[in-house]
Each structure stands twice: as structure tokens, then as C-alpha cells.
């Protein structure tokens with residue numbers, strides 16, 4: 306039985322609390338889903354940078370469509386894949402605000418490929434948090450552009466045959482090639498050290514925007530235990546072992562200015 | 569302000585700047601590109617926002633974002649581009665943010681051509697995207713009128729927090745005529761309280777078109793419908809010409825509406841008592857006025873640069889009160905006064 310947020314008795318000592326930027330509500334994410342972890346990291350970063358009152362989030366279409374319920378910052382909800390375009394519209398008319406998109410791999414690497422590449426290439430002052438779980442979570446586990454070769458999904462019942470369905474799309478590698486991007490990194494969030502490292506990367510990506518340097522994106526290799534048909538522990542291990550083989554971790558682009566930022 | 573010789577596309581763009589347009593996002597397409605080109609210089613000059621997007625899909629979503637941020641924002645396009653914007657139009661309608669869009673209609677379907685047409689009537693008035701919504705659609709028939717309608721479009725979009733389209737066509741966009749621009753208005757200094765501007769000293773603002781649960785979404789839809797009913801009750805606009813004693817009634821809008829004012833003159837000279845109703849809003853539609861005029865007339869002639877799209881709305885409004893004939897030209901052909909006259913004479917003879 307899980308304890309619901311609102312049921313925590315007041316007389317208990319608080320040893321670990323919500324960041325101010327994260328709303329005190331239960332999320333709808335499945336157990337073992339990385340969305341919840343990364344939400345918290347984004348919230349902690351917003352708090353640490355003291356930007357809660359001037360941050361605007363752009364939610365995607367995907368499992369994190371309701372992200373706007375889980376933060377205490379202003380939010381809009383974009384059409385599938387269009388978050389970077391919507392964010393560009395907000396940022397260009399509100400240059401004093403901090404604008405971030407939060408997107409899944411179907412959202413960013415399939416239907417929204419054009420929007421993310423052009424936002425990066427223009428050097429739009431945006432921060433993108435990109436959750437790569439190699440599958441379409443929300444619609445019930447169909448193949449994503451990031452689905453691994455041979456991986457069984459509800460739309461690749463015999464495993465992804467790359468000769469037919471194409472190859473895993475490597476967005477960080479592609480985005481790193483754009484002139485307007487200043488910081489593109491691929492991280493993971495499957496154990497404590499990698500979660501800490503991902504938080505640092507997210508902070509750096511926000512700082513890149515706040516310092517007017519250019520476009521920044523943090524890809525986080527994630528999990529979808531529900532649609533991978535694994536338990537949370539197995540999913541974490543699978544992500545760590547299998548996904549990193551196809552999607553090598555590391556910073557694909559980091560300009561000297563970004564390197565100099567204190568994250 | 570003095571009159572000057574202005575091209576329709578430049579005129580609507582400059583009128584928008586003078587009405588306090590803060591941001592424009594667009595993608596080039598004939599026959600509206602001069603609007604985008606004009607704004608690319610003027611908005612930057614004024615220290616405002618101009619961005620040429622990578623597609624109409626991106627453009628409308630940038631517009632959507634800027635509208636959520638609470639600024640006066642617009643885009644312009646033509647048929648193929650409007651089709652790509654349909655996704656964004658629906659989201660904009662569902663989340664009730666004010667947006668103005670100019671559509672300089674060209675010949676379709678498909679790539680069609682770049683000649684003037686009116687075949688996006690149904691698209692704009694009845695099915696601009698998925699779900700139950702309608703944009704308010706204004707239909708100018710001259711360069712002066714499109715200038716005036718830009719100001720009106722912003723006013724209506726903001727008053728109702730809705731999508732307003734200006735339905736021009738290739739000839740309104742491309743022709744030059746003498747017209748007067750409005751004086752320069754300052755850009756608004758504050759943003760509406762519903763906009764996303766950062767949750768400083770207030771609860772967070774969330775703008776979404778998502779409403780999970782059937783009852784929830786029905787409530788949202790009912791509110792939209794209520795608003796549209798208010799628009800329908802208050803914002804019908806049209807012009808009538810010589811309708812007081814008319815035996816026959818012409819109905820046409822935009823460029824064709826303007827051509828029909830010449831038809832009225834010619835017909836009157838020839839002794840046929842004709843009047844013209846020119847809708848200035850395509851939605852809401854002047855159905856009550858059309859019914860009233862049709863009841864006094866022997867016959868109605870609808871003229872369009874389409875296969876008969878507004879015709880269906882006229883038929884619904886007239887509801888059998890008078891016989892209706894249709895004259896339509898397709899694919900970018902603009903109907904001439906004498907061909908309309910010929911149909912009018914036929915209608916006159918048939919109904920005597």
C-alpha cells in the first residue's frame with residue numbers, strides 16, 4: 306500500500322520534501338517510470354536557480370502530457386511534437402522568462418523532428434528535457450523511432466526489423482550537428498550516481514539558456530516497465546545495459562561557454 | 569492620414585503593425601508572401617518579433633505559444649498552408665487564446681494554382697480543424713476594407729478570446745489601390761491575467777486544450793458553444809446595395825462581392841431592379857437578413873469563385889422563400905460582369 310501525499314500526517318518530521326517547483330500531488334506515472342524522477346530533478350533545478358516565478362513549461366503529448374499538474378510553474382500544453390515551436394513563440398515574446406520543453410521520444414524524435422531540429426538550429430534560447438524510453442508509452446507500447454533493433458512492441462510483434470521499420474533515431478547526435486545548439490548531452494537516471502549527474506546536466510541546460518548562450522537539450526535514457534512488460538528493477542537494468550549500447554552516454558556538444566558554467 | 573497607393577498584402581501587414589501587432593510567425597506562400605516580407609522588415613524595425621518558421625505547422629504553433637504568452641500575434645497564409653495549420657487552429661480554439669490569421673485564398677485542390685479563389689469557404693467557416701469550433705471569419709472586398717478589418721479582427725479575437733480569420737483572396741492580396749492606413753497605436757503594455765507570464769505572486773496559469781473525462785470536456789465544449797452563440801448574436805456584418813426595391817437579390821462576398829456592385833449598376837441601367845447583399849462576416853453568416861430580403865425578392869443569384877460553398881448557407885437561410893440560382897467559376901477564374909449579367913437576365917425572365 307502506498308502512502309498518498311495528502312495522507313502524510315502533519316506531526317511526522319519531514320526529512321525529504323517536495324521542491325517548491327513541484328506540486329504536492331500524486332502523479333499518474335507507473336511504478337519504476339523515470340518520468341517522475343526527472344520531474345523532481347527539474348523541480349530541484351528550478352528551485353536552486355530561483356526561477357520558479359519566471360519559468361514557463363511546455364508539456365508534450367505522451368505520458369507526460371499532464372506534466373503541468375506536477376509543477377507549480379506556468380505551463381502550456383502543446384500539440385504532439387510541437388512543443389519546441391510553441392516554446393519558441395513564448396520565448397521570443399517573453400525573453401525575460403525561462404522556457405523549457407519536456408518531451409518523449411515519440412514526441413521529439415518522430416512527429417516533432419522538424420520542430421526540434423529547427424529550434425536547435427536557430428539557437429532558440431530554450432531548454433529541452435528529452436525522455437527516451439524507446440517506446441510509445443501513452444498509446445500502449447507501439448514502436449518509437451528509438452525502439453531498439455529486434456525489440457518487441459505492439460506494432461513490431463516479431464521484433465523491430467530495421468530493414469523494414471528503419472533504425473533507431475539518435476537525436477542527440479543529430480542535434481549536436483546544429484550550429485545553434487550549445488549543449489547536447491545524453492544521460493540516464495537508473496541509479497543514484499546517474500541521477501545526480503542528470504540533475505547537473507539539467508541545471509547546466511537551464512543555465513545555458515539563462516546566460517543567453519543557445520539551445521540546450523538533455524536526453525535521459527529512461528524506462529517504461531509497463532510497456533516493456535518488466536518489473537521496475539528489471540526495467541532499470543535493461544535500460545542501463547541495452548539502451549546505452551545503442552545510445553551511448555555523454556555530452557555530444559558542449560561549447561566552452563557552457564563548460565565554464567557552474568552547475 | 570492621407571491616402572496612398574497600397575498593395576493588399578502590404579496593407580494588411582502594415583495595418584497590423586499600426587494596430588499594435590507584437591509578433592508574427594509565418595511561412596512564405598503565394599499569393600500572400602508580400603505580407604510576410606513587409607513584416608520581416610517592419611517588426612524588426614519596431615523592436616518586435618518576426619520569425620520565418622520552417623513550415624506552417626511550426627508557424628501556427630509559434631503563434632499559439634505567443635498567444636498563450638499574451639501578446640497580439642498573427643500569421644498569414646494561403647490554402648495549402650492553412651491546411652497544415654489546421655492542427656494548431658483546433659488547439660488554439662480549444663484553449664481559447666486570441667489569434668488572427670489572414671488566408672489569401674488561391675485555386676485548389678492540391679497545389680492548384682496561385683490565382684484568386686474562394687474555395688476555402690467551407691474549410692474556414694465549417695471545418696477549420698478537428699472538434700466542435702468555428703473561427704470568426706471576416707471577408708474584405710477592397711484594400712481599404714482589409715486594412716479596417718485587421719483592427720476589427722484583433723478587437724474581436726481579444727474580446728471573445730477566439731480565432732479570427734480574414735478571408736481574402738489572391739486578387740485582394742495582389743491588387744494595388746488607394747487606401748488609408750490607421751495611425752500608429754502603441755503596443756499594449758500589460759499582458760492579460762490568464763497568460764503564461766511566470767507564476768509570480770499568483771497561482772500558476774495553465775493553458776491547455778486537454779480536458780480528461782467526458783463530462784469535463786463536454787463542459788468545455790458547452791462553454792465554447794455559448795461563446796459562439798454570443799458571437800453569432802452580435803457580430804454578423806454585411807453590406808447591402810440597392811436592396812430596398814429589389815426584385816432580384818445578388819449574394820456575393822470578397823472580390824466577387826465587389827464585382828457584383830458593378831453588376832447592380834449595369835442591371836439597373838438595363839431596367840432590372842437588382843440589389844446586392846455582400847457578407848462581411850462569413851461566419852457568423854447574415855442568414856436572418858438574407859431570409860428577410862429573399863422574402864421580398866422574386867429570385868436570388870449567388871456568385872462565388874467556388875463550386876457553391878456559400879451557396880449551401882444561402883439555401884439554408886432562404887429556406888424556399890425564393891428560387892436560387894448559382895454562378896460559380898473554379899480554379900482561379902474570376903467571373904466577369906457580363907457573364908453574371910447573363911445569368912441575372914435569365915433569372916429575371918424565369919421569375920417574371
Ligand SMILES: Cc1ncc(C[n+]2csc(CCOP(=O)(O)OP(=O)(O)O)c2C)c(N)n1
Pocket residue numbers: 366367368369385408409410411412413436438440441442443444449529
Ligand atoms: C497528432 C497526433 N498523433 C498521434 C497522437 C497519439 N499519441 C499520443 S502520445 C503518443 C506517443 C507518445 O510517445 P512518447 O513521446 O515516446 O512519450 P511516452 O508516452 O513514451 O512518454 C501518440 C502517438 C496524438 N495525440 N496526436
Ligand code: SF4
Pocket residue numbers: 333334335337338339340368438442443528529530531532
Ligand atoms: S506507460 Fe511507461 S512511460 Fe507511461 S507512465 Fe507508465 S511506465 Fe511511464
